[in-house]
Amino acid sequence: MPRRVILTRPIAQAEPxxxxIRALGREVEVLPLLEISPLPDQAPLRDALAGLTSYQLVAFVSPNAIEAAFGHIPAWPPGLQAAVVGEASRQALLAQGIPASHIASPADPAHSDTEHLLQALDLPALRGARVLIVRGESGRELMADAFRAAGAEVTVLPAYRRAVPQLTPALAERLTALAAAPADWIVTSSEALRGLVGLLNALNTSTIVALLQHHHLIVPHSRIAETARDLGFLHVTLTGSGDERVLAALQSRP
Known part of the structure; x- marks a missing residue:
């Protein structure tokens, strides 16, 4: 019988x-390891997005950033260039009506990260340009630093808040039950994976952590695979970006 699949994406992106996965005949359980919530004060986000026409490039770090931002964007300025690091974000912009010709992304969709996005952009052309980066309250500084090094004027705009869920008695019981039966875990964030291990450690039992380290992880990026191995996970499959690759990895599993 195929293993259960544990999908750890934030709830808004998990169900599609x-x-x-269910259509493949696999049992799947959605266990969001990051909770995404709006910022308490929406005024700075709303005010910054009202001035989109003053920017030459707007970079979105995730589908969550796009969802949060487009709640305050009545119309995308004609000709404004967007940039994204992953295929899911590119699809989210297309769904918002942004033309594909106005979306920069990594040349190879299998490599969804800031490094490959920067390779795809004409950085020297950004000298003197105003660039807006829409992201969560915290994140890597690589993108902003690279744009500044190219001579751009960069604004980093927080659009949402990420948090590991609180360890309630119900969640503790659920994690204990999930660890007991081998499963295929789809993990799309290093932060989420560290949060999972933190939750397990908070249960004050090394047995559960040891059990989970023998489960199989399916991850889309080498940084997440590296984090997984650093945390002691023994079975990690690196797929590259995009749901098609994740599904292919699942289909190759017994």
Missing amino acids: LAGR
Whole structure:
């Protein structure tokens, strides 16, 4: 019998992939390891996005950033260039009506990260340009630093808040039950994976952590695979970006 699949994406992005996994005949359980919530004060986000026409490039770090931002964007300025690091974000912009010709992304969709986005952009052309980066309250500084090094004027705009869920008695019981039966875990964030291990450690039992380290992780990026190995996980499959690659990895599993 195929292993259960544990999908750890934030709830808003989980269900489309969960449905496709179920269509493969696999049992899937959605366990969001990051909770995404709006910022308490929306005024700075709203005010910054009201001035989009003053920017030459707007970079979105995730689908969550796009969802949060487009709640305050009545119309995308004609000709404004967008940039994204992953295929899911590119699809989210297309769904918002942004033309594909106005979306920069890594040349190879299998490599969804800031490094490959920067390779795809004409950085020298950004000298003197105003660039807006829409992201969560915290994140890597690589993108902003690279744009500044190219001579751009960079504004980093927080659009949402990420947090590991609180360890309630119900979640503790659920994690204990999930660790007991081998499963395929789809993990799309290093932060989420560290949060999972932190939750397990908070249970004050090394047995559960040891059990989970023998489960199979499916991850889209080498940074997450490296984090997984650093945390002691023994079975990690690196797929590259995109749901199609995740599904292919699942289909190759017994």
